[in-house]
Amino acid sequence: MLVPWTPLQPSARARHLRRAAACIALASASALLAAALHAAPVDARLFALAIVAGVAVVAVLPDRTDRGLEIGVSSLGGVMVRSRDPADADAAPSHLARIVFAAPWLISLRSGTMLIPIWPDSLPLSTYRRLWVHHRWGRAIPSDDDRRPIPATHADSMDS
Secondary structure: OOEEEEEOOOOHHHHHHHHHHHHHHHHHHHHHHHHHHHOOOOOHHHHHHHHHHHHHHHHHOOOOOOOOEEEEEOOOOOEEEEEOOOOOHHHOOEEEEEEEEEEOOEEEEEEOOEEEEEOHHHOOHHHHHHHHHHHHHHOOOOOHHHHOOOOOOHHHHHHO
């Protein structure tokens, strides 16, 4: 393994951003509800928007980051994801994941239909850096298709 199996930890940064989003959605819901109730005839559109913003608060609050996952990079260069089972760690099936977004502050993986956010504080810093470097430099490695000989062009044959 280029990057050994490493369990994902709950991210404090993601929790803080989730709380900030919930506060903004709650303030928006309150303002929309107040505007809907103070309108001369009660405005149904503003009332509906207030309900939608309230539902957004409920949707943002749950923490779904602790899924019990481990990530690693195989010796072939594929990013792998598996469920973390402390009793039988070697028997857990691993799945290939692809990096759909990568930045110094967040890496997002897609494995099947699951989107996995990886925040810098959810892994040891050295592992996060290795995953980031693998993503950045892994694209520079030529694939088998890139190693085919390039056919000679007309200009090449004129030099001989």
